[in-house]
Amino acid sequence: MSPKKLxxxxxxxxxxxxxxxxxxxxxxxxxxMLPEVYGRxxxxxxxxxxxxxxxxxxxxxxxxxxxxxxxxxxxxxxxxIGGSDTEILDRSLYTHLDDAAVRHIMxxxxxxxxxxxxxxxxxxxxxxxxRHAGAAxxxxxxxxxxxxxxxxxxxxxxxxxxxxxxxxxxxxxxxxIAKDIHGDLRERNxxxxxxxxxxxxxxxxxxxxGAHRISLTGxxxxxxxxxxxxxxxxLPFDDLAGxxxxxxxxxxxxxxxxxxxxxRMVDQALRERRRRPMLxxxxxxxxxxxxxxxxxxxxxxxxxxxxxxxAQRGRQERAAVAAEAWEIVDYEVERWRAGRNIEVVVPTxxxxxxxxxxxxxxxxxxxxxxxxxxxxxxxxxxxxxAPTRALRNLAEQGAEKDSGEMLVRRLFALDKGDGTEGER
Numbered sequence: 001m002s003p004k005k006l007x008x009x010x011x012x013x014x015x016x017x018x019x020x021x022x023x024x025x026x027x028x029x030x031x032x033m034l035p036e037v038y039g040r041x042x043x044x045x046x047x048x049x050x051x052x053x054x055x056x057x058x059x060x061x062x063x064x065x066x067x068x069x070x071x072x073x074x075x076x077x078x079x080x081i082g083g084s085d086t087e088i089l090d091r092s093l094y095t096h097l098d099d100a101a102v103r104h105i106m107x108x109x110x111x112x113x114x115x116x117x118x119x120x121x122x123x124x125x126x127x128x129x130x131r132h133a134g135a136a137x138x139x140x141x142x143x144x145x146x147x148x149x150x151x152x153x154x155x156x157x158x159x160x161x162x163x164x165x166x167x168x169x170x171x172x173x174x175x176x177i178a179k180d181i182h183g184d185l186r187e188r189n190x191x192x193x194x195x196x197x198x199x200x201x202x203x204x205x206x207x208x209x210g211a212h213r214i215s216l217t218g219x220x221x222x223x224x225x226x227x228x229x230x231x232x233x234x235l236p237f238d239d240l241a242g243x244x245x246x247x248x249x250x251x252x253x254x255x256x257x258x259x260x261x262x263x264r265m266v267d268q269a270l271r272e273r274r275r276r277p278m279l280x281x282x283x284x285x286x287x288x289x290x291x292x293x294x295x296x297x298x299x300x301x302x303x304x305x306x307x308x309x310x311a312q313r314g315r316q317e318r319a320a321v322a323a324e325a326w327e328i329v330d331y332e333v334e335r336w337r338a339g340r341n342i343e344v345v346v347p348t349x350x351x352x353x354x355x356x357x358x359x360x361x362x363x364x365x366x367x368x369x370x371x372x373x374x375x376x377x378x379x380x381x382x383x384x385x386a387p388t389r390a391l392r393n394l395a396e397q398g399a400e401k402d403s404g405e406m407l408v409r410r411l412f413a414l415d416k417g418d419g420t421e422g423e424r
Contacts, residue, residue, distance in 0.1 A: 006344060007048060007142040009101040010067040012074050012093060013059020016115045019092035026082045029053040031132070037077070038136040044073045048140035050133045050147070054125050056114055061105055063142035071095050102146055102336050106329045109150035110157040111164075117318045118163040123154050146336070153332045157325040166314030170198065171205040173310035174281045177302055178206065178249055181279050186210040191235070191247035193261065194218040194254025195226060198283035198304065202251050217243055218254060244278070245269040251281045252288035259290040266293045273298075281307070359383060 014024055029037055029051055041049050041060075049062035058078075064070035075093060082089055096104045107113045111122040130147055133139050139147075158164055167173040175185075182188050190211050192203055195218070203214065216227040217235035227234035235243045244250065244265055254260055261280065270278060275298040282289040282303045294301040302310075359382050363375055370378075 005065040006340075007063035007065050007140065008067045008098055009061075009063050009105070009142065009146055010071055011059055011061045011096045011101045011104045012071050013052075013057055014078075014089075014092045015057035015059065015094070015113065018094050023082065023088065023092055024055070024058055027053075027058040027078055029058060029081065034132055034136065037081075038133070038138050040077060041073070041138070044070075046070050046073060047138065048143040049138045050129050050143060052108070052126060052129045054122075056122075057108070061101070061143065061146075062138075063140060063146075067097050071097075099333055099337055102149075103329060103333045105146055106150045106153045106332060107326075109147075110154040110325060110329060112157070112322055112325055112329065116168050116315065117322050118168070120158075120164055123151070126150070149332060149336055153329055156328050156332075160328065161321050161324045163318055163321045163325050166317045167311055168314045168318060169311050170283075170304065170307045171201040173307045173314065174202045174251075174302070175205045175209045176314075177281075177300075177307075177310065178211075178279055179209065181277055181300060182248055184210065185249075186212065188213065188248040189246050190214045190249045190251065191243050192216045192218075192232070193240070193250060193252040193288060194220075194256070194284065195230075196253030196255060196283060198285075199251050199253025202253075202281055202283060206249070206251070211249070215243060215247070219256070219260070241265050241268065245272040247278065248276075249279045249281065251283065253283035254288050255284040255286060256288070257286050259288065260284075261289045261293065263290050263292040263296065266299055267296055270296060270298050283307075356383060 014027060016024070019027075030053070034051060037051055038049065046062060046064055048064065049060050052059050052061065060074050060077075062070065075090070078093065079086055079089060104113065109123055109126045111117060111119045114122055126147070130139065167176040178185060178188075185206060188211060190203070190206060190213060192199060192214065195203070195216060203211075207214070213233075215233040215235045216223060216230065217237050217240060219237050223237070224234045226232075240260070244261070245268070247269075250261065252261060266278065266280075270276075278299050280289045280293065280299065280301045282301060285304065287303060289301055289303075291301075293299050360379055363378050363382070364370070367375075367378075
């Protein structure tokens with residue numbers, strides 16, 4: 001009986017590089033759809049599959065003894081879900097098998113295949129997809145092992161490179177600058193002047209970084225209700241000057257077409273603060289902070305353009321570090337391949353040992369009174385009968401010398417003395 005065929009790794013889907021946002025949106029598989037999707041895959045005899053559906057990608061990673069058939073089934077599934085032009089979908093879908101699939105899965109977990117390289121949330125998304133697949137009974141040994149290796153690889157990439165060290169978005173750049181100027185944000189006062197979309201993103205990142213002493217002010221009548229709903233302290237706009245004096249970080253995003261924060265106001269605030277530094281993150285379009293504020297000693301003003309430049313430098317630095325990260329990924333793929341190669345031959349080794357044991361038992365059973373000398377002579381003859389015949393057949397057929405003879409020499413260490421070195 002031939003050994004059981006090992007499942008091979010595959011990954012098939014559409015990502016930000018291969019397909020449009022429109023196509024990815026059409027293919028998006030939300031949590032409510034997962035039971036039906038996993039059920040359909042199981043009915044098609046695909047028992048190992050992970051559905052990863054994010055803004056960057058919609059793909060299915062898995063393992064199957066016949067991955068080409070599994071991929072074909074998944075293609076059909078995507079066509080039914082997307083309901084879009086088949087030609088466009090087929091052109092956008094990528095397929096990775098075996099080593100290439102393992103490399104891809106590791107790259108995804110390590111955030112090397114993302115729109116923004118080094119995004120920390122990607123690993124969490126992969127683990128969440130893994131959890132859902134496990135609950136559906138779709139995580140077998142092969143894909144489970146690959147995912148665990150991917151998690152270890154992602155940890156190495158994060159720990160051994162600086163891929164996540166620099167800010168790559170406007171909001172994360174604002175937090176980086178705030179930390180550079182003020183250090184620990186937990187004891188710093190933050191003032192929000194007009195909570196626009198950009199201001200909201202920046203404040204969310206500041207809160208995630210530890211800022212919690214936050215006040216909200218603005219010229220609109222809704223400001224007090226907004227402050228209450230968000231859990232911020234409300235500062236009447238008439239007291240803006242006093243609020244500035246108490247604020248270490250001021251985030252503005254009103255964009256009313258006039259300067260809400262003027263040089264004279266900030267100059268007075270700095271005097272009251274005894275020149276302790278003030279950071280202004282101006283997300284207003286047009287700007288909320290008078291440009292001359294930047295000339296004041298102790299005042300640091302960053303506009304949207306400034307923040308974008310910081311983020312752009314961060315993206316460039318991450319791209320440069322990515323080469324180091326890919327070296328780690330490739331090393332881990334090699335380790336996986338070596339382990340896989342060993343795993344492939346294990347059933348044959350088990351079968352070989354079983355055959356040898358069976359031959360020994362047959363000899364002893366047929367001649368129970370046989371002495372050790374005769375028993376070992378018979379055992380050697382019987383064990384060598386099949387390989388001897390196979391080697392002669394190869395020679396008669398004109399096969400390459402190395403294909404038979406050299407393999408036997410390697411297997412039985414015929415060029416290394418008496419062949420007993422492996423027993424020591």
